[in-house]
Structures are given as structure tokens and as C-alpha cells.
Amino acid sequence: MDKTAEVFVIDDRDAGIFRVNRRVFTDPECLERERRRVFDKCWIYAGHESEVPHAGDFQSRNVAGRPMILARGDDGKVRVLLNTCTHRGALVCRQKSGNAKTFQCPYHAWTYNSRGQLIGVPGEDSYSPAFKRDEFALAQPAQVDNYRGFIFVCFDPATESLYDYLAGAKEYLDLVADQSELGMKVVAGVQAYSARANWKLLVENSYDGYHGLPTHQRYFGFLSDIGVDMRGNNGNNIASPHRQQTVDLGNGHAVLEYQSAWGRPIAHWVPSFGEHRKAHFEELRRRFEERFGAERAYRICETSRNLGIFPNLVINDIMAITIRAFYPVAPDYMEVNAWALAPMDESAEDSALRLDNFLTFLGPGGFATPDDVEMLESCQRGFANREVGWSDISRGMKREKPSLTDELQMRAFWRRWNQLMTEPQTARARRAA
Numbered sequence: 449m450d451k452t453a454e455v456f457v458i459d460d461r462d463a464g465i466f467r468v469n470r471r472v473f474t475d476p477e478c479l480e481r482e483r484r485r486v487f488d489k490c491w492i493y494a495g496h497e498s499e500v501p502h503a504g505d506f507q508s509r510n511v512a513g514r515p516m517i518l519a520r521g522d523d524g525k526v527r528v529l530l531n532t533c534t535h536r537g538a539l540v541c542r543q544k545s546g547n548a549k550t551f552q553c554p555y556h557a558w559t560y561n562s563r564g565q566l567i568g569v570p571g572e573d574s575y576s577p578a579f580k581r582d583e584f585a586l587a588q589p590a591q592v593d594n595y596r597g598f599i600f601v602c603f604d605p606a607t608e609s610l611y612d613y614l615a616g617a618k619e620y621l622d623l624v625a626d627q628s629e630l631g632m633k634v635v636a637g638v639q640a641y642s643a644r645a646n647w648k649l650l651v652e653n654s655y656d657g658y659h660g661l662p663t664h665q666r667y668f669g670f671l672s673d674i675g676v677d678m679r680g681n682n683g684n685n686i687a688s689p690h691r692q693q694t695v696d697l698g699n700g701h702a703v704l705e706y707q708s709a710w711g712r713p714i715a716h717w718v719p720s721f722g723e724h725r726k727a728h729f730e731e732l733r734r735r736f737e738e739r740f741g742a743e744r745a746y747r748i749c750e751t752s753r754n755l756g757i758f759p760n761l762v763i764n765d766i767m768a769i770t771i772r773a774f775y776p777v778a779p780d781y782m783e784v785n786a787w788a789l790a791p792m793d794e795s796a797e798d799s800a801l802r803l804d805n806f807l808t809f810l811g812p813g814g815f816a817t818p819d820d821v822e823m824l825e826s827c828q829r830g831f832a833n834r835e836v837g838w839s840d841i842s843r844g845m846k847r848e849k850p851s852l853t854d855e856l857q858m859r860a861f862w863r864r865w866n867q868l869m870t871e872p873q874t875a876r877a878r879r880a881a
Contacts, residue, residue, distance in 0.1 A: 457866040458838070459859075464846040466859050467838040470831050473646040478869075479779045485868045486759050487512040491593075491600040491613045493761040493773050494518060494528050496789070498597060498633035504547040504562050509785065511601060512775060517541050517551070517586075518599065521563040528592050528601050529564045534584040551586075560586050596625035597632060616697030620705075620755045623748055624765050626740070627714050628791030634771070635788040635803065641812045642783050645824035647760060647776040650784070651861055653820050654762040654772065655704050655754035657694075657852035658843065663823055667815035670808075674720045676709050691751060694850045694857055700758030700864025702857035708752045710767040713802040714791070715749040721801065756857065758864055763789075768806035780828050786810065 456478075458467040472478050492512045499507050500520040507518040508531055515531035517540075533540050533553040540551040540560060550567070552559045559568030564586035572579070589601040593610035598621060600610050607613070614621070625632055643650065653659065661668060692706035711718030715736055717729035736745035752766040762772040769789040774782050788806045790799060809816045830836075841862065844854025 456869060457862055459863065459866075461845070464842055466842045466845055466855075466862070467840055468862060470834075470837055470839055473648065473828065474779050474831050476779055479776055481869060482776070483513065486865065487603075487775075489602075489604045489607060489868065490759055491591075491602045491607065491610050492759075493757070493771075494592075494599045494601045496597050496632075496634045496771070496787070497526050497594060497599060498631065498792070499545075500526055502547065504549055505545075506541065506548060506551075506562075507545045508541045508543065510775065510783070512603070515539060516589075516601075519562055519564075522549070522561065523563065525563075526594070526599065527564060528589055528599065530587040530589070532587070533558055534566070534586065540586070558584075564588065596621050613699055614757070615699045615701060616695065617699075617701040617703070617755065617757050620697070620703050620753055620765075621763070623753065624763060624769060624789070627748060628793055629739070630792040632789050633792045635790055635799075637787075639786040639812050640784070641786075641817075641821075642777075642781065643821045643824055644781055645821075645828040646779055647774055647782040648861075648865070649824040649827055650774055650782065650820075651756060651760065651762075652841075652858050653824060654764065655702065655756050655857045656855075657704055657706075657754075658855070659823070660853075663819050664816055666819075667809060670815060671709060671720075676711075676718055676720055692852045694852060694854060696856060696860040700861050702756050702860040704754040704852055704857060705747075705751050706753075706852050707750055708766065710752075710805075712749060712752070712767060713794070713798045713805065715745075725797070756861060758861060764810065767809060768802045770806060770810045 454469070454471070456469050456472050458465060460466070494511050494516065495507055495509070495518040499505075500518055503520055503522045503524060505520050509516060509518070517529040517531050518526070519529055520526050531539050531541050533555065535553065535556055535558045538553050538555040540553045540558075542554070548562070550559050550561055552568075557568070557570050558566065561567050566581045566584045569575075569581070589603050590605040591602040591607065591610070593600055595610055595614060595618065602610075611618070692704070695703050695705070697703060711721055715729050715732035717726050721729070733745065733749055736749055739745070740748065755763045755765070757763070760774050764770045764772065770786050771789055772784065772786045774784040776782050788803060790802055794802070808814050811817060841855045841858050844850040844856060845859070847854060850856040
């Protein structure tokens with residue numbers, strides 16, 4: 449069979465059937481096509497501006513398979529620089545983070561300033577007059593933009609603006625960014641781990657309400673043990689059936705928003721936080737209502753949200769906020785980075801509560817992440833049974849108002865993925881692919 453003509457997705461809206469060909473989780477050719485058509489064409493999260501607060505600060509990391517440097521120059525501007533010497537290609541930054549006035553290639557000592565400009569070439573007088581330093585500055589992605597502190601890159605100059613690309617996801621990024629008048633910050637440190645599973649399985653898992661209770665029974669038992677009142681939740685859901693919605697945000701983005709049993713450090717008190725802190729949380733809530741009104745304050749303080757931004761960014765604003773980005777290394781192996789996000793003006797006691805919540809549920813050794821990784825790797829092992837060729841993602845497809853345990857959000861991702869993977873391209877684009 450010609451794989452380029454193979455059907456990846458069955459999307460029968462009349463019948464309410466949605467299925468995904470399991471080859472997309474195992475086929476190396478599919479992954480190579482994803483790299484060209486998805487990761488090279490879409491806006492990809494690169495970092496948060498708070499990670500480089502001072503001139504000279506930098507963070508180096510892989511973004512969509514490319515080594516990059518997130519750096520704040522001596523002019524105060526945040527840039528994304530491609531981490532490769534323009535002379536012979538070696539990495540010019542080999543530290544994960546720090547503060548530096550320059551980046552120097554260890555191979556031939558070409559030196560760049562914090563803006564990426566070439567400022568030092570040993571033996572420069574050996575070159576002809578045609579040699580121009582300006583032509584050898586560190587390269588940058590075709591497009592770099594910032595929305596509310598979240599920095600994205602795109603390698604395709606023809607792709608729409610970040611503002612248009614984010615579509616309805618902007619509303620939910622605003623709900624995160626508005627949690628502090630002074631701005632939000634990434635807490636120092638990163639959780640870096642891997643999973644022997646296809647990256648798209650983590651997309652599905654990150655906003656899958658259906659798996660919550662079966663997979664994370666230990667966590668819900670822990671909540672009950674520490675005094676969290678779970679009676680408002682029905683027996684088949686992670687959240688109260690009230691105030692919940694599942695929304696297709698356009699361009700492959702989607703969100704679950706719901707009122708949950710757990711508390712939130714951003715002014716939703718629960719008894720497990722301690723009676724002595726109740727008045728403090730009430731005061732925080734009053735300030736939010738003064739700024740935004742009762743309804744928006746309620747959404748910011750009491751509702752949780754699992755936001756997926758196509759293709760590989762997840763922001764879980766639940767009992768804490770995590771930014772999770774991941775990228776495929778092989779069809780059955782991905783690398784994951786996760787960061788905690790918090791208000792800049794948060795008190796030390798609130799911050800300690802937030803980070804405890806973050807590690808307890810979302811950390812690599814917490815209640816949730818090991819469970820999820822095991823399930824994803826179990827799925828990947830199960831795909832060895834090639835006789836079972838399709839996965840079903842039809843739940844709630846005919847429901848007028850999908851519930852939190854339905855799969856509208858996954859279908860939003862898969863429809864955009866399928867469009868990018870199968871849409872006709874120009875002859876030039878096909879040759880380049």
C-alpha cells in the first residue's frame with residue numbers, strides 16, 4: 449500500500465464514529481512526515497519570558513528537535529537563537545542555564561554576544577575583504593512571538609501570526625496570566641523525563657477526563673484521606689457535573705474547564721489547606737472580584753482547566769499550574785519537560801502549598817505522572833498486535849453538550865493533525881518534503 453495515500457483517521461460525523469489508525473503511533477515514515485508538516489509548520493512553545501529576567505540570562509533546550517538558546521540580550525530584548533556556530537556548526541552554548549555576556553564556540557572560538565551578533569573571530573585578518581561578520585550572526589527561527597509571556601517559534605515564514613494561530617486558546621491563556629497583577633513566573637528548575645510511547649498519546653492523555661478515576665484512584669483516595677469533600681463529584685467523573693465544559697478552540701487547540709474538588713492556591717480554599725489560612729484566601733478572592741467582577745474571578749479562582757495547544761504544549765491549571773512540552777525522538781519514545789508556573793507576587797506560604805500540590809500530583813514521582821506514563825507505555829506495547837488496527841475516539845460524538853469524560857478535545861487535535869498530514873501540497877512542497 450502507498451503509505452502517502454493511507455487513511456489515518458475515520459471521521460464519520462453522521463454515524464458518530466471516529467477512529468485513528470494505530471500505524472500513526474508506530475511508523476517511522478509517519479514521524480518523519482510529522483516533523484515536516486506539523487513541527488516545521490506550526491507555532492511551537494519555546495519558553496516563558498520570566499525564565500530569563502535579567503540581561504545576559506539564558507536557557508538552552510531542544511525545541512522541536514533543534515537545540516536553541518532562549519536569551520535576554522544586553523538591550524533587554526528576549527530572543528530565540530539557534531544553538532549552532534555559523535562557522536562549522538558546533539553548539540555555542542553547552543550549559544542548561546546561566547548568565548553570560550557572550551557565547552563562544554569551543555571548536556574555533558568564534559564568539560557571539562547576548563544578541564547573537566558575531567563579535568570575535570580569531571585570526572580574522574586571514575579572511576578576504578568579502579568576509580562580513582554581519583552575515584554570520586547566530587540564526588533565529590523564521591518567526592518568534594510572545595503572547596502574555598509565553599514565547600513561541602515557527603520555522604515557516606508563511607504561517608499565520610501567533611495571535612491568529614492561538615485562536616480561542618488566548619482566552620484560557622489570559623485566565624492563567626491574569627492570576628497576578630505583577631505577572632507570572634516559571635519556578636526555577638525543570639522536570640525532565642521520558643516515556644517509551646508515541647508523543648500523541650501524551651496529547652490525548654493530558655486532557656482526557658475519562659481516565660481520571662480508573663487510572664488515578666490513589667490520588668482521589670489521598671484527597672479523601674486528607675479531608676477533601678468528594679461528595680459533590682459523581683461516581684464517574686473527576687469533577688462536579690456543574691460548571692464544566694469541553695471546548696474546541698480552533699486550529700487543533702482544545703480545553704476542559706471544570707469545578708473540581710481540590711483547592712487552588714489562587715484563592716480557592718479547602719479545609720486541607722488549614723483553617724488558619726481561610727481568611728487569607730477570602731481576602732485574595734475579594735481582590736480578584738474587585739479586579740475582574742464575580743464571574744471572571746470565579747473562573748480564575750475556582751475552575752480548573754486542562755488546555756492543549758496544538759501540537760505539543762499542555763498547560764494544566766488545576767491544583768497547581770504546569771507547563772508541559774514534549775517532542776518525539778522516535779515513534780515509540782518522547783522526551784518531556786515540565787515547569788511550574790506561579791504568580792510573581794505570591795507569598796512564601798502560598799508558593800510552598802502550590803509546589804507541594806505540583807509535586808504531589810504532577811511531579812515525575814507524584815500520584816499522576818507515573819500512572820500516566822505506565823498507561824501510555826502499555827498502549828505502545830499493545831500496538832505490537834498489528835491485527836487490531838484502529839483506536840476508537842468516538843465517545844460523546846453525538847452528544848449535544850459533551851461532558852468532561854467525552855472525547856471532543858481529542859477529536860479537535862486529530863482533525864487538525866489529519867488535515868496537516870494529508871492535505872495536498874504544491875509540487876515544490878512535495879519535493880521539499
